[in-house]
Amino acid sequence: MKYHAKVIVTLRKSILDPQGKAVEHGIHSLGFTSVENVRVGKFIEFDFEARTYEDAKQLCTEVSDKLLANPVMEDFTFVVEEKRERSQ
Amino acid sequence: MKYHAKVIVTLRKSILDPQGKAVEHGIHSLGFTSVENVRVGKFIEFDFEARTYEDAKQLCTEVSDKLLANPVMEDFTFVVEEKRERSQ
Numbered sequence: 001m002k003y004h005a006k007v008i009v010t011l012r013k014s015i016l017d018p019q020g021k022a023v024e025h026g027i028h029s030l031g032f033t034s035v036e037n038v039r040v041g042k043f044i045e046f047d048f049e050a051r052t053y054e055d056a057k058q059l060c061t062e063v064s065d066k067l068l069a070n071p072v073m074e075d076f077t078f079v080v081e082e083k084r085e086r087s088q
Numbered sequence: 089m090k091y092h093a094k095v096i097v098t099l100r101k102s103i104l105d106p107q108g109k110a111v112e113h114g115i116h117s118l119g120f121t122s123v124e125n126v127r128v129g130k131f132i133e134f135d136f137e138a139r140t141y142e143d144a145k146q147l148c149t150e151v152s153d154k155l156l157a158n159p160v161m162e163d164f165t166f167v168v169e170e171k172r173e174r175s176q
Contacts, residue, residue, distance in 0.1 A: 023155070043129035043130060046112070
Protein backbone atom coordinates (compact mmCIF):
# COMPACT_ATOMS: atom_id res chain seq x y z
CA MET A 1 0.00 0.00 0.00
CA LYS A 2 1.22 3.51 -0.81
CA TYR A 3 1.16 6.14 1.90
CA HIS A 4 1.79 9.89 2.06
CA ALA A 5 3.31 11.44 5.18
CA LYS A 6 3.40 15.06 6.33
CA VAL A 7 5.82 15.77 9.18
CA ILE A 8 6.10 19.03 11.13
CA VAL A 9 9.25 19.59 13.16
CA THR A 10 9.22 22.43 15.70
CA LEU A 11 11.73 23.75 18.20
CA ARG A 12 10.83 22.87 21.79
CA LYS A 13 9.09 25.69 23.65
CA SER A 14 12.07 26.14 25.96
CA ILE A 15 14.49 26.73 23.06
CA LEU A 16 14.99 30.30 21.81
CA ASP A 17 14.02 30.81 18.16
CA PRO A 18 16.06 33.67 16.61
CA GLN A 19 14.64 32.92 13.14
CA GLY A 20 11.13 33.32 14.56
CA LYS A 21 12.16 36.64 16.14
CA ALA A 22 13.46 37.85 12.78
CA VAL A 23 10.22 36.87 11.05
CA GLU A 24 8.24 38.58 13.83
CA HIS A 25 10.21 41.77 13.25
CA GLY A 26 9.45 41.54 9.53
CA ILE A 27 5.73 41.04 10.17
CA HIS A 28 5.68 44.08 12.49
CA SER A 29 7.36 46.11 9.76
CA LEU A 30 4.43 45.25 7.48
CA GLY A 31 2.13 46.90 10.02
CA PHE A 32 0.75 43.78 11.73
CA THR A 33 1.91 44.81 15.19
CA SER A 34 -0.32 42.43 17.17
CA VAL A 35 1.57 39.37 15.89
CA GLU A 36 3.67 37.67 18.59
CA ASN A 37 5.22 34.32 19.61
CA VAL A 38 6.37 33.60 16.04
CA ARG A 39 8.04 30.17 15.82
CA VAL A 40 9.59 28.73 12.67
CA GLY A 41 9.80 25.01 12.00
CA LYS A 42 10.25 22.54 9.18
CA PHE A 43 7.69 20.78 7.06
CA ILE A 44 8.62 17.55 5.26
CA GLU A 45 6.35 15.39 3.11
CA PHE A 46 7.05 12.13 1.29
CA ASP A 47 5.52 9.01 -0.25
CA PHE A 48 6.39 5.45 0.74
CA GLU A 49 5.27 1.83 0.72
CA ALA A 50 4.16 -0.06 3.81
CA ARG A 51 2.14 -3.19 4.42
CA THR A 52 -0.23 -1.79 7.04
CA TYR A 53 -1.19 1.57 8.53
CA GLU A 54 0.61 0.55 11.75
CA ASP A 55 3.81 -0.15 9.77
CA ALA A 56 3.42 3.21 8.02
CA LYS A 57 3.16 5.08 11.34
CA GLN A 58 6.17 3.14 12.65
CA LEU A 59 8.27 4.13 9.61
CA CYS A 60 7.30 7.81 10.05
CA THR A 61 8.19 7.74 13.73
CA GLU A 62 11.61 6.23 13.01
CA VAL A 63 12.40 8.58 10.13
CA SER A 64 11.33 11.62 12.18
CA ASP A 65 13.16 10.55 15.31
CA LYS A 66 16.39 9.45 13.62
CA LEU A 67 16.76 11.96 10.81
CA LEU A 68 14.21 14.77 10.49
CA ALA A 69 14.16 16.02 14.08
CA ASN A 70 16.91 16.54 16.62
CA PRO A 71 15.28 14.99 19.70
CA VAL A 72 17.31 17.17 22.07
CA MET A 73 15.91 20.44 20.71
CA GLU A 74 12.93 19.59 18.55
CA ASP A 75 9.52 17.93 18.68
CA PHE A 76 7.71 16.39 15.74
CA THR A 77 4.15 15.55 14.75
CA PHE A 78 3.00 13.77 11.61
CA VAL A 79 -0.05 12.74 9.65
CA VAL A 80 -0.04 9.60 7.47
CA GLU A 81 -2.65 9.06 4.79
CA GLU A 82 -3.25 6.17 2.46
CA LYS A 83 -2.44 7.31 -1.06
CA ARG A 84 -5.06 6.26 -3.57
CA GLU A 85 -3.92 5.79 -7.15
CA ARG A 86 -5.75 7.84 -9.73
CA SER A 87 -6.95 4.73 -11.52
CA GLN A 88 -9.02 3.65 -8.52
CA MET B 89 -10.09 38.08 20.07
CA LYS B 90 -6.80 36.16 20.14
CA TYR B 91 -6.02 33.77 17.31
CA HIS B 92 -3.31 31.21 16.61
CA ALA B 93 -2.15 30.61 13.02
CA LYS B 94 -0.20 27.71 11.53
CA VAL B 95 1.19 28.34 8.05
CA ILE B 96 2.83 25.76 5.78
CA VAL B 97 4.90 27.05 2.87
CA THR B 98 5.88 24.54 0.17
CA LEU B 99 7.81 24.80 -3.08
CA ARG B 100 5.57 24.58 -6.14
CA LYS B 101 5.46 21.12 -7.70
CA SER B 102 7.28 22.35 -10.80
CA ILE B 103 10.27 23.66 -8.81
CA LEU B 104 13.17 21.29 -8.12
CA ASP B 105 13.84 20.67 -4.42
CA PRO B 106 17.53 19.83 -3.82
CA GLN B 107 17.03 19.91 -0.04
CA GLY B 108 14.29 17.30 -0.41
CA LYS B 109 16.61 15.16 -2.54
CA ALA B 110 19.30 15.35 0.15
CA VAL B 111 16.81 14.30 2.84
CA GLU B 112 15.60 11.47 0.59
CA HIS B 113 19.17 10.24 0.25
CA GLY B 114 19.55 10.32 4.04
CA ILE B 115 16.32 8.38 4.55
CA HIS B 116 17.46 5.74 2.04
CA SER B 117 20.75 5.44 3.96
CA LEU B 118 18.72 4.56 7.06
CA GLY B 119 17.30 1.62 5.12
CA PHE B 120 13.89 3.02 4.23
CA THR B 121 14.37 2.58 0.50
CA SER B 122 10.70 2.87 -0.50
CA VAL B 123 10.59 6.56 0.47
CA GLU B 124 10.31 8.91 -2.53
CA ASN B 125 9.10 12.35 -3.60
CA VAL B 126 10.53 14.01 -0.48
CA ARG B 127 9.73 17.73 -0.38
CA VAL B 128 10.89 20.13 2.30
CA GLY B 129 8.96 23.26 3.25
CA LYS B 130 8.60 25.75 6.06
CA PHE B 131 6.25 25.78 9.01
CA ILE B 132 5.47 29.06 10.78
CA GLU B 133 3.11 29.57 13.71
CA PHE B 134 2.15 32.75 15.57
CA ASP B 135 -0.44 34.42 17.81
CA PHE B 136 -2.27 37.63 16.97
CA GLU B 137 -5.29 39.79 17.68
CA ALA B 138 -8.17 40.27 15.26
CA ARG B 139 -11.75 41.44 15.60
CA THR B 140 -13.39 38.61 13.64
CA TYR B 141 -12.45 35.24 12.16
CA GLU B 142 -12.70 36.81 8.69
CA ASP B 143 -10.21 39.52 9.72
CA ALA B 144 -7.93 36.82 11.14
CA LYS B 145 -7.93 34.86 7.86
CA GLN B 146 -7.30 38.09 5.95
CA LEU B 147 -4.25 38.91 8.12
CA CYS B 148 -2.86 35.41 7.60
CA THR B 149 -3.30 35.62 3.86
CA GLU B 150 -1.50 38.98 3.71
CA VAL B 151 1.36 37.92 5.98
CA SER B 152 1.83 34.67 4.03
CA ASP B 153 1.62 36.31 0.63
CA LYS B 154 3.81 39.32 1.41
CA LEU B 155 6.42 37.87 3.72
CA LEU B 156 6.37 34.13 4.47
CA ALA B 157 6.06 32.76 0.93
CA ASN B 158 7.66 33.78 -2.34
CA PRO B 159 4.61 33.69 -4.62
CA VAL B 160 6.76 32.96 -7.69
CA MET B 161 8.13 29.70 -6.33
CA GLU B 162 6.04 28.76 -3.32
CA ASP B 163 2.49 27.95 -2.29
CA PHE B 164 1.05 28.36 1.20
CA THR B 165 -1.79 26.94 3.26
CA PHE B 166 -2.80 27.94 6.76
CA VAL B 167 -5.12 27.07 9.62
CA VAL B 168 -6.40 29.76 12.00
CA GLU B 169 -7.88 28.86 15.38
CA GLU B 170 -9.40 30.99 18.06
CA LYS B 171 -7.11 30.96 21.06
CA ARG B 172 -8.94 30.47 24.33
CA GLU B 173 -7.35 31.94 27.43
CA ARG B 174 -6.76 29.50 30.25
CA SER B 175 -8.92 31.54 32.59
CA GLN B 176 -12.03 30.91 30.50
